[in-house]
Amino acid sequence: MSLRRVLTSIMVVLGLLVLASIGSVAVLTRYFQRMSDGVGLATEGVRLPQDLQAELLNHYRRSVEPSAESPAVQEALISASENRLLLGLDAVTQIALSTEERDLIDGVRQQVYAYFVAEREARRLPTRENLQYTNRALDMAMYSIAFLTYFNVKEARDTEDQAVRWSRNALVGSTALSTLLLLGLAGMLLWMRGAVLRPVIGVSQAMRRFGAGDKETRAPERGPAELREMALTFNEMAATLAQRQEEQLTFLAGVAHDLRNPLAALKMSTALAGSGRNEASPERIQRMLTLVRRQVARLDRMVGDLLDAARIEAGKLELHLEERDAREMARSVVELFEASGQGRELRLSVPELPVPLRCDGTRMEQVLNNLVSNALKYSPTGTRVDVTVSRQQDEALLTVTDRGIGLSAEAKHHLFSPFMRANNARDCAPGAGLGLSVARRIVEAHGGRIEVESQPGQGATFRVRLSLSRPSPPALPWTAGDVVH
Structure with a gap:
């Protein structure tokens, strides 16, 4: 198990969760904006048909009921009312959200046109039949406008219900993503504590004990590959240092022993030369001098090797x-x-x-x-x-x-x-x-x-x-x- 791979995998998963959260928020924001626009259009689709109904009744009142204005003024008022009805129909058409709604608006337009034809004929020949026909055309137009209003109300309610469902789903999704992120972070922290922090503390404590003089201490080789390798390196270094220290102690003991032999020979030779008990013969003096030279040469060689080794280790050869x-x-x-x-x-x-x-x-x-x-x-x-x-x-x-x-x-x-x-x-x-x-x-x-x-x-x-x-x-x-x- 590699620490780098595990951390990379964790960061990739958390990054994907974060990206999913950001993407979900962006999608939901855009969707709710569209839903809001749809609710606004549906509301406008309810208001405009109501305005059409009011204008249609106003038009009928002006054309049927007696008026105090002159015929020319009354004709101008009726014409203006027709224009407002046509503009209202155009406005309703522009905010239509579906093909079905456009078909309903086309039906309303046809009923309004039929009413216009009947109303003009009733004004030209105000007979009982024409008035009844105009009333039936007005009722049909009013009914089609009322149905269009009902359709828009139903569409607004459907849009609202859909928005509520999406809001609930978004709440559940965001809660789930937040929970996953928190669980992921908590799991990563727990894993880091057990698999990373404890081995690091173990290596640190082993180093501290080794520095305090406990040469037998070793770091626990556990956790990810990098930490195991670090602990293994420390253990090898500690073993090498302990072995080197033991070798140096052995070396010092050997050097002390090796130095003692020529020093003992030199001491014996000088003691014999200075005892004064018997005059030494020239041959004996020569042997003693040869022994002294040999021991001094040994001492010089040993000291020279020590000095050269020290220079080499210090990089000063x-x-x-x-x-x-x-x-x-x-x-x-x-x-x-x-x-x-x-x-x-x-x-x-x-x-x-x-x-x-x-x-x-x-x-x-x-x-x-x-x-x-x-x-x-x-x-x-x-x-x-x-x-x-x-x-x-x-x-x-x-x-x-x-x-x-x-x-x-x-x-x-x-x-x-x-x-x-x-x-x-x-x-x-x-x-x-x-x-x-x-x-x-x-x-x-x-x-x-x-x-x-x-x-x-x-x-x-x-x-x-x-x-x-x-x-x-x-x-x-x-x-x-x-x-x-």
């Missing part, structure tokens, strides 16, 4: 690059260890042609010193250690091969880690476990790499690969006649 021949560096290292081979044969193999490198010569000799020293340290007496310099395409290959105790696959995996030493190595020789780590970082700082091949009991082969330096192009001859542009 400085390289002073220069052009060096790998053969010369290998010869210098072999000559240094030949005098103290301690019963091991040290053999050097170099090519005839130079193997040019652009490197920090001192640092690269330090790497070779470490490899050769380890090879001699872990090789049985009477065996041979080979130091080889060769070229492979564009690379210089520095190889140190011994026939010592060898390394297991697990030991090779952690060989170049700080403070790490194989179990069989601890039994054979003292050390802090920093030399190979420092050597690897020095080689990598030169853009190279260091490799190892080994089997338990069959010795080990360390290879250092570095890029050959390219020769600089020869300088062009320059004379005083040359012009520089």
